[in-house]
Amino acid sequence: MSSGSGGEPDAGRRGVLKLGIGALGLGLAAVPAVPAIGYLLFPTGSKAGEGAFLPAGKRSAFAGAVPVRVDLYADKVDAWNKTPDVKLGSCWVLERDGALQAFSTVCPHLGCAVDFDAEAQKFKCPCHRSAFGLDGSVEAGPSPRPLDSLEVKEENGLVAIRLVRYRQGVAQKEPV
Template sequence: MGAGLAGTVLAPATGLVLFPLHEDVTSGGEEFVMVGDRAQFGVVPRRVEIFADRKDAWNRVTRVRIGAAFVAVKGGTLSAFSTVCPHLGCGIDFDEESSCFKCPCHRSSFDLEGAVTEGPAPRGLDALEIEDRDGSIAVMYQRFRQGVAQKELLG
């Protein structure tokens, strides 16, 4: 009788603890995130930090930094690029003097449109979806596979 009683209590508890191992339970960061007013952005790309709420089976954490992007507005056109280098994932900087994006790790360079101009990067900077919502800029932050020629979304 003791074993039956223990099983009645332990079976649901074990299932609850093991649930995240076979289900996709982490979410957050799959939506557009507001990054500022349109008036804050111009031709020179500006770096913005991207925060989102994340939750898994046990926790909900608000405003977790999930990445960063370079945002610019040029001739009425919005652009956003990930700051992650498509070569091996180092952080990209924007060099105002030469007006290009540079990766300090293996010296890849990218022009204002994100195209590779120098170095081993196998593709241009990863463009992110961007929207103007009544004067507020929203960016969809996503991560992409590094070291490959085609832009490939990581799940």
């Protein structure tokens, strides 16, 4: 039977056992809960490369007034995989007055791919005949705004560009 008077030592041991079993149960419940919370919160983190500066190349590759098309890559991470070097988009980079400028290759009208016409010295959308000057300004066509400029950063002879996607078909530059 119980030792001592009124069984109090047994009640104390039972309390410690209850606390221990409760703590063990909470620990076991936390094992699947932590990854589940991470999974639910994952979309709130940064998207693969979007909004971040992505490497574009050496500064020397962009010398001169002829625009250079650059594909921008980043690692894509989802809940199960990490895929290295996924192409996120492209941009045109050119030097004007000693500084680099970058423009999205996506036409602000309907999202077609904008090419550079070296003979005409203009950016042109082949789908709807929008044309843009070397400064990105609209020179012809239905585009509601100039080419979308992208932020350029130079550091230690390397160029990086912040890739941002913008809504098409509107006069204001609205990030998507």
